[in-house]
Amino acid sequence: MFEPPQSVRPRDTPVLVVDLGTTTSAAVVVAGEESVPVPDPVSGAAAWPSAVLWDGQQMLVGTLAERRKRAEPESFAAEFKRGLAADVSVVLGRHRFRPVEQVVALLAALRLEGERLHGAPITRTLLTVPAAYTSADPRRARVIAAAEAAGLETVELLPEPVAAAFAPVAGPPLVPGDLLLVYDLGGGTFDAALLRIGERWHELLGHATLDDCGGREIDALLAARVHAEGEAWLAPLLSSAGPTDPATMRLGMAVTDFAQRLKHQLSAAPSVEDFFLPNAPAYRLTQADLRTLAAPLLSRTVTCCTDLLARLGVSPHQVAAVLTVGGGSRMPAVSDLLQQTLRLPLRTTDDPDLAAVRGAAHWLPRSGPRRVPAVTSPEPSIPLSFAIPGGSAQLLRWLVAPGQAYVAGVPLARVRLPGGALWDLTARTPGTLDRLLATPGSEVVAHEWLALARP
Incomplete structure (x- = not known):
């Protein structure tokens, strides 16, 4: 196509x-x-x-x-x-x-x-x-x-x-060459990554993931606590319903939603008192309670970060700052723990849930043309090769068909780099595409002949 x-x-x-x-x-x-x-x-x-x-x-x-x-x-x-x-x-x-x-x-x-x-x-x-x-x-x-x-x-x-x-990001700006540790406590997972800050692109030096250590796990722990402490008034709601009965599923959803609501309120208040049902006793929770409950999970996230730095041969004092993102990072327990353990400057965004989408939207129009001109030879049949950034990429599609004439600077093909970014391979001089030497979906490397053209 x-x-x-x-x-x-x-x-x-x-x-x-x-x-x-x-x-x-x-x-x-x-x-x-x-x-x-x-x-x-x-x-x-x-x-x-x-x-x-x-x-x-x-x-x-x-x-x-x-x-x-x-x-x-x-x-x-x-x-x-x-x-x-x-x-x-x-x-x-x-x-x-x-x-x-x-x-x-x-x-x-x-x-x-x-x-x-x-x-x-x-x-x-x-x-x-x-x-x-x-x-x-x-x-x-x-x-x-x-x-x-x-x-x-x-x-x-x-x-x-x-x-x-x-x-x-709030705080002093990072400069090219700085090392930034990204601490991402999302709803489903925890991800740590070390970046080297650049002008148009940040280099990803390494990453680590905990697939069972997100905000949902904290919600589940809190929901289990609500179940245990409210058993007297939750049990009659279930009667003899089984685990797959819709009534049981509804109650589980309701308790989880209630636990999540408590957690969100504690992001801005030292304690919260809320009601699961109008006739149920008030349920009270403090930030200290939540900190104790989440401590084992949050400790694993810090270990994940320190293990990543050790694996990359980077000491904490070489890191300029820690960027906390993801909804889970709103918990005061997260910033307290990071300051106590990593002892690095913390950087935050105004809405950690939206950091990735806002950052991507900021990067896109400023990412440059991301085009690589062809390298040609003076022979009658001109082989086209390209200095692909990073050395290799996946060829997604040809944008000019064999037999079609093109002008200088026009995109001839599109590739996806290993990091996921798209680049266009462009014509340095005008010509006519003669024959394709690489097919869409194939892996191509820098300076490999991808097509033949006529002047």
Whole structure:
């Protein structure tokens, strides 16, 4: 499939920038220098719940799914990003859906809402993905396939820690060459990454992930505490219902939502008193209680960071700062623990949940043309090779067909670098494409002959 060269220029094309999170997702439409957030159409919130519900005819997404989950708990799914590695189907209602299909539904909803706000079709996307989604990881290919199935034909990837580091950050500015430790406590996982700050790109030096150490695990611990301490008034609600009974599922959802509400309130208050039911006793929780409950999990995140630095041969005093992102980093216990253990300056964003999507939207129009001119020879049949950044890339598609004439500077092909960024391979001089030597989907290396052309 060939595209006209004018359709591939990033500055001329609206781009849907998406942070696909385990518990929440967010999107921004970037067109030139202008960025427009894509809020959830039901709640108006900047972040959409990463949730779906099959109502028997269509897939409901985001807050619409969240608000129906207690009515139809057996048709509801969330945190499906965690299942992308195995991609095993689950039953929603009377149908089975793979995690990648649930991602398609979420991305399609984001695209449609983005198009409504932008007023025109959007076929290009920039997805932020965990640093663990390397070229060998099957989740990377499935996320790309899901975006394409959602109608986003051109898919670019940006590692989440790199994106977050481009977000507006409080405190003294970082300068090129600084080492930045990104501490990302999200709803589903914990990710640590070490970056070297640059002008147009931050180099990802290493990363580590804890797949079972996110905000949801803290919610589960708190929900278990609520269950234990409120057994006297929770037990009658269940009677003889089994674990898969809708009543049991509804109660579990309600207790988890209540625990999450308590946790969020404690981000700004030293203590909270709330009611699960109007006739139930008041439930009281303090920041000290939450700190004690979360201490084992938070301790693991610090160990993950120190192990990463040790593996990379970097001592803490070489790190300029720690950037805390992800909704879990709102807890005062996180900043207290990091200051006590790592003893490094902390940097924060105004909304840690949106750091990745805002950083990616900030980076995109400032990332430059990202084009590599062809290297040619004076022979009658000119071989085209390119000084590909980093030495290798995946050839996505040819933008000029054999026999088609082109002018100097026009994009001939598009490649995806190992980090996920898209680059266009351009013509240094005018000519006519004669024969292709590399096929889409193949791995290509710098200075390898990819095509032959005629002057």
